[in-house]
Amino acid sequence: MTEALFAMDDVTVALRSNGRKMVTGVGLSVKPGEAFGVVGESGSGKTLLTRTVFGLQDDAELVSGRVRFDGQLLPEQGYARAARKLLGGRIGFVPQDPFSSLNPTMRVGKQITEALYLARGMPMGAQRTKARAIEVLGEVGIPEPELAFNQFPDQFSGGMRQRIVFAIALAQEPKLLIADEPTTALDAITQRRVIELMLGRCRSHGMALILISHNLELLRQSVDRIAVLYGGQLHNITHADDIGSRTVHPYTEALFECIPSKEKTLADIRAIPGEPVGAGFGTKGCAFASRCRYAEPICRETQLPLNGDQPGRFSACLLGRGADA
Numbered sequence: 001m002t003e004a005l006f007a008m009d010d011v012t013v014a015l016r017s018n019g020r021k022m023v024t025g026v027g028l029s030v031k032p033g034e035a036f037g038v039v040g041e042s043g044s045g046k047t048l049l050t051r052t053v054f055g056l057q058d059d060a061e062l063v064s065g066r067v068r069f070d071g072q073l074l075p076e077q078g079y080a081r082a083a084r085k086l087l088g089g090r091i092g093f094v095p096q097d098p099f100s101s102l103n104p105t106m107r108v109g110k111q112i113t114e115a116l117y118l119a120r121g122m123p124m125g126a127q128r129t130k131a132r133a134i135e136v137l138g139e140v141g142i143p144e145p146e147l148a149f150n151q152f153p154d155q156f157s158g159g160m161r162q163r164i165v166f167a168i169a170l171a172q173e174p175k176l177l178i179a180d181e182p183t184t185a186l187d188a189i190t191q192r193r194v195i196e197l198m199l200g201r202c203r204s205h206g207m208a209l210i211l212i213s214h215n216l217e218l219l220r221q222s223v224d225r226i227a228v229l230y231g232g233q234l235h236n237i238t239h240a241d242d243i244g245s246r247t248v249h250p251y252t253e254a255l256f257e258c259i260p261s262k263e264k265t266l267a268d269i270r271a272i273p274g275e276p277v278g279a280g281f282g283t284k285g286c287a288f289a290s291r292c293r294y295a296e297p298i299c300r301e302t303q304l305p306l307n308g309d310q311p312g313r314f315s316a317c318l319l320g321r322g323a324d325a
């Protein structure tokens, strides 16, 4: 079995201000070359979890759990600093609002050459660095990359700027790329192209990808496996192909039933009853129990651990259990 490149084990994230546990007991692992999705409704805790795990969220902290990357356990002492050190080198990060990560006053080429310099930790020589930056711009599909090298971000469309953000992340040749809702602001065709760009890197360079999105259909069509967050709890890890074709988890299925498609009539598309529960639900019972048609009394009392008897599939529910049902 291939060893995981990145793994979180029983990770709990709390706010520093009041100690409130916003995300509880998350465990998942990603293999080299794997495209892995994290899905959850708005407010489920995806961004808070990701930013805290990678040391970017100053007002939140890991209060329990372990994080391992590339065979190394991140230390408890000085955790955030150690996690941040991995970014921009072996781990690439494309934030939720990628446009804000571009410097509007700096030429595109310089932003890429600086990223290359930071990743390598030593100059490659001006000519070689420039050549590599132009090459990366071409790889992400920027037309006339030599011209683009000397231009400023506002001379590009939204989709092209998005690609430049990826060019900066990919120039560092990360082993793992994390992209948090990177395509939400893009039209459907550009969105697909950007996703294909990342998946292409997984295939060609063995890069692992964690793609975070509220859009289950987008993930289902793109990644190998999907982790499902709700109320700050991890409910399910499933193979993308399983969604819609076998019992995986009542919440995952409810999300799938909300997705319109050619095969579904309007009557087939069901909104999930009740109000969504945001991050911070805690651990007293399953956060989805109040909206779940299969809920039993125990579901309101106890949060079941993730469990599964099928490779790579886990469910925190009495139903499904990651097995054929």
Ligand SMILES: Nc1ncnc2c1ncn2[C@@H]1O[C@H](COP(=O)(O)OP(=O)(O)OP(=O)(O)O)[C@@H](O)[C@H]1O
Residues within 6 Å of the ligand: 015, 022, 040, 041, 042, 043, 044, 045, 046, 047, 048, 049, 059, 060, 181, 214, 278, 279
């Ligand atoms: N620094 C913070 N202090 C207090 N509450 C926070 C903080 N950061 C996030 N939250 C709260 O935690 C919850 C989860 O936020 P988060 O941004 O992680 O959600 P999300 O799943 O990424 O949703 P979206 O896709 O809309 O960003 C929200 O209710 C948010 O208000």
